[in-house]
Amino acid sequence: MAKDKKNKSKLTKKLLHKYRMVILNEDTFEERYSLKLTRLNVFVLGTSSAIILVAATTFIIAFTPLREYIPGYSSPKLKEQAADLAYKTDSLQNVLMLNNQYLNSVKNVLTGKIDTKDLNRDSIIKHSKDSPDVEIISPSKTDSILRQEVAMEDKYNILPSATDQLDFSLFPPVKGSISENYNPEEKHYAVDVVVAKNSPIKSVADGRVIFSEWTTETGYVIIVKHGYGLLSVYKHNATLMKEEGDFVKAGEVIATAGSTGDYTTGPHLHFELWNEQNPVNPTDYIDFE
Structure with a gap:
């Protein structure tokens, strides 16, 4: 102690x-x-x-x-912005993928990459090829009767379409006489308008150019996608004034008339109008004369 x-x-x-x-x-x-x-x-x-x-x-x-300047730390606001940008990037990638699929389909038709036996002169596939991954099942008798009844009911139904919702008039792409009218029976889903060579061709409505290239059969082709599901196609041009991705106004010059491509007999405009992926008669909406 x-x-x-x-x-x-x-x-x-x-x-x-x-x-x-x-x-x-x-x-x-x-x-x-x-x-x-x-x-x-x-x-x-x-x-x-x-x-x-x-x-x-x-x-x-x-x-x-000040903690944001310390390695390994970040503010909640930056994390929120990073997450938001990640979501937007993913959405944009999906939209871009769908647009690329759509544009590739249009290009394949217009550039002749699809077998010409399955095409008519207006780039419409006669019938789709059978996919080896799809099993073909013959419809039963009951299914056939039901399909026929539904078809008869729909035949007399008035369904709204994109053209029913138009609140603007379409601008004439050119003025001239029609040498060949719209004729679905002969698979001519367009009107051929005779014009002088190098005449200006104008967009029928506001829209964005989704195709602007040379094709063997129809020469210089330009396609404009408009609102309300409308698509306008201009073929046999001498020159193209717009490129893919350009936004055009109604009445804006997008090309000059010519006689390019194999399927042509002289200077004219081969004009197609599509509504929700279905051809319609352009003369029902546009006065060419």
Whole structure:
């Protein structure tokens, strides 16, 4: 017991033993500053400084924007913006993929990549080829009767179409006499308008160019996609004034008339009008003369 008390007393004296820290001028040895210290004071001061430093750092990281400059930390706003951009990028990729599929389908028809035996002169597929991955199932008698009943009902139904919703008149692409009318029975889904060579050809409505290239059968072809599901096609042009992706206004010149391609007999415009992927008679909506 006496030894423990002696050691404790010795430790206390060591902690409370006073020291003097003096700062001297190195050249003159003049005393500039002095401070009385003990081991206990130094320990308390060091511990307090460490606690204050840790508390200040924690406060800065937790409650101030300065934490954004610390590697590994980001603000909730930046995380929200990053997530929002990721969703938008994914949506845009889906839209771009669908648009590319649509444009590739149009290009394949117009550039002749599909077997010409399955095409007529207006780029309409006569029948689709059977896919090896699809099993052909013959309809039953009950199914055939139901199909016939539905077809008879739909025959007399007036269904709304894109052309029913038009609130604007279509601009004539050219003015001239019609050499060949729209005739679905002969699979001529267009009107041929005789015009002078290099006559300006204009867009029938506001829209965006989705095809503008040369084809062997119909020469220089330009296709414009409009609102309400409308699509206008201009063939046998001499030159094309617009490129794919360009936005055009109604009445804006998009090409010049010519006689290019294999299926032509002279300068004229072969004009097609499509409504929801179905051909319609352009003369029902446009006065060419």
